[in-house]
Amino acid sequence: MSIDLTSMIYTAEQVRVGEQEAAVACDVSMAQLMQRAAQACLGAIQAQQPVPASLLIVCGPGNNGGDGWVLARLAQHAGYKVQVAATAPRSNLAVLAAQAWRDQGGLVLELESLSAGHFQGVDVVVDAMFGNGLSRDLTAPFIDVVELINRHEDDCWILSIDVPTGLDSDTGVAKPTAVQANCTVTMIALKVGLVTGEAVDYCGDIVLADLGISRAFFRTPPTLRVIQRNLVSEHLQRRRNSSHKGNYGHVLIVGGGAGMSGAALLAGRAALRCGAGKVSIACHRDSQLAIATAQPELMVHAVADDLTALLDVATTVVIGPGLGQTAWARTLVEQVAKWQGPVVWDADALNSLAVAPFSKPTESDWLFTPHPGEAARLLGCTTQDVAANRFQALTQICQNFQAYTLLKGAGTLVKSPHQNDAWVCRRGSPALAVGGSGDVLSGVIGALLAQKIPLEQVLAIAAWLHAVAGENAAQRGERGTLPSDLMAELRALVNPHQLLATGA
Ligand SMILES: NC(=O)C1=CN([C@@H]2O[C@H](COP(=O)(O)OP(=O)(O)OC[C@H]3O[C@@H](n4cnc5c(N)ncnc54)[C@H](O)[C@@H]3O)[C@@H](O)[C@H]2O)[C@@H](O)CC1
Ligand SMILES: Nc1ncnc2c1ncn2[C@@H]1O[C@H](COP(=O)(O)OP(=O)(O)O)[C@@H](O)[C@H]1O
Ligand SMILES: [K+]
Incomplete structure (x- = not known):
């Protein structure tokens, strides 16, 4: 029995411990695992570049290098032309594998001597320098080799074994640079550092090779779960035919300060397009006319200082889009x-809480949607600190504020204050990197909450809808996609039963 681990993400330590236990449980030795790892890489190469392509395999000192040495032997047997460039092997398995390569007459080039000339005629570069054992920043000669490999990304297909060298397998941070792979064949389980932050620029297509021990490994609870389409369709069922607007809640959006009407408008539109029964906007008097004129379905209230009447009728509040800090x-x-x-x-409402926090009424549920800059303000650290460990920042915000938290950016992370594991959104597009995308997201969340999507799932579902809407809108051009373009996509996505019916 093989278990699908593609929706479960683990830390490097979890993989290290889990793989050993699983290997024992499955009666598989570490040497056999290495053989299987190399076989999986060979499979990926065969799918991309059939024999007689030319391979350059670059091996580091540990077991990642060991995988590379074994692959060299397998690939040569399979008919490929193989060159190996390596540093001296240090782990026992790597020493044995290197010896086996030399025993079959394989030549080895010193890693330090690798130069652009060695890439001539090479079809595939295999990066087997470091995997999940990377413990410090890259230095010479490894950093130079990474840069050399990356300079050949246009003429060679680059495969990284387990993790692109230089990428931290827990944080997704390049230390300080990393191999830009076309494909990463990762062993046993997906690692946190492959799916969030900068990782999306380095890993290429990720292939999971479970090495035949997943049935024992999967018992380890994951650190992150991937948000999947079925979570969305499960919670967005067909509406009852007899339903009325009162069944779908009343979202109050508080924002739209002077000069920032657009943010509140985008949030309001997204809430309408995602099915909220009623949407009101509480804004500055200077913004009222612009919002009301742009979207007649919104109820737009100019508020001087008293929200009481609007809060009395709301079922869900979104505060922040275009709020400002006045x-x-x-x-x-x-x-x-x-x-x-x-x-x-969201947005300036989070900045306001960061400056002077309030304690949450026990009956309230707070959901925070910071981007890394807002997250840094909430935690009193720098944006770089947040980027250095997105999962840690997420967990801290969640705990400090007892808030359901969504940390924005590629590989958006979501966590509940009541559960240990968290979610990651592996969908999305850089088309979303434009002012106003976040306002749309806050409107989506408001609408889902108003429709009683459970708190434990609502941020994950909203993140997925927003990300996939971004992907779909980007089909007509990543650059220049506008948050307004997400509205039609969202409308289609929140009706999954109709999408199925039309085959879309
Ligand atoms: N544990 C196992 O049995 C298996 C491991 N496999 C492979 O083994 C890898 C892990 O092996 P290792 O734990 O040996 O780790 P790595 O091969 O990733 O590297 C660890 C070695 O590199 C050194 N090192 C770390 N960072 C460095 C830096 N910046 N500069 C210079 N040296 C540095 C460490 O001191 C250590 O000697 C996995 O990524 C995977 O590719 C696979 O063969 C599957 C089975
Ligand atoms: N490169 C990217 N890949 C995936 N999602 C992205 C990317 N860039 C931005 N996003 C998403 O777009 C939204 C941007 O939100 P935010 O930074 O708050 O923008 P604004 O405040 O201008 O509306 C977030 O949901 C974020 O995750
Ligand atoms: K590697």
Whole structure:
């Protein structure tokens, strides 16, 4: 029995411990695992570049290098032309594998002597320098070799074994640079550092090779779960024919300060397109006309300082889109902080909480949607600190504020304050990297909450919808996609039963 581990993500330590236990349970030796790892890489190469392609395999000192040495032998047997460039092997398995390569007459080039000339006529470069054992920043000669490999990304197909060399397998941070692979064949399980932050620029296509021990390994609870389509369709069922607007909640969006009407409008539109029964906007008087004129279905209220009447009728509040950081904004934040119900805190509302936090009423549920800059303000650290360990930043915000938290950016992360594991969104597009995307996301979350999607799932579902809407909108051009373009896509995505019916 083989278990699908593609939706479960682990730390490097979990993989290290789990793989050993699983190997024992399956009566497989580490040498056999290495053989299987190399075989999996050969399979990926055969699928991409059939014999008689020319391979350059670059091996490091540990077992990642060991995988490379074994692959060299297998590939040569399979008919490939193989060159190996290596540093001295240090781990026992790597020493044995290197010896086996030499025993069959294989030549080895010193890693330090590798130069552009060695890439001539090479079809495939295999990066077997470091895997999940990378413990410090790359230095010479490895850093130079990584840069050399990356300079050949246009003429060679680059395969990284387990993890692109230089990428931290827990954080997805390049230390300080990493191999830009076309494909990463990762062993046993997907690692956190392959799916969030900068990782998306280095890994290429990720192939999971479970090495035949997944049935024992899968018992290890994952650190992250991948948000999948079925979670969305499970919670967005067909509407009852007899339903009315009162069944789908009333979202109040608090934002749209002077000069920032667009943000509140985008959030309001997204909430409407995702099925909220009613959507009201509480904005600055200077923004009222612009919003009301742009979207007649929105109920737009100019608020001087008192939100009481609007909070009384709302079922869900979203605060932040275009809110600003004025005294007016702070007055509204103070009132929402006392309101009892589900509140989505975004943008300047988060910045306001970062400056002067409020304690959450016990009856309230708070959902935070920071981008890395807002996350840094909430944690009193720098944006670089957040990028250095996105999962840790997510967990800290979640704990410090007892808030359901979504940390934005490629590989968006989601966590509940009540559960140990978290979610990662592996969908999305750089088309979303434009002002206003986040406002749309907050509107999506508001609408889902208003429709009673459970708190434990709502951020994950919203992240997936938003990301896939971004991908779909980007089909007509990544550059220049606007948050407004997401509306039609969202509408289609929140009706999965109809999508199925039309085969879309
Ligand atoms: N554990 C196992 O049995 C298996 C391991 N496999 C492979 O083994 C890899 C892990 O092997 P290792 O734990 O030996 O780790 P690595 O091969 O990733 O590297 C660890 C070695 O590199 C050194 N090192 C770390 N960072 C360095 C840096 N910046 N500069 C210079 N030296 C540095 C360490 O001191 C250690 O000697 C996996 O990524 C995978 O490719 C696979 O063969 C499957 C089975
Ligand atoms: N490269 C990317 N890949 C995937 N998603 C992205 C990318 N860039 C931005 N996004 C998404 O777009 C949204 C941007 O939100 P935010 O930074 O708050 O923008 P704004 O405040 O201008 O609306 C987030 O949901 C983020 O995850
Ligand atoms: K590697």
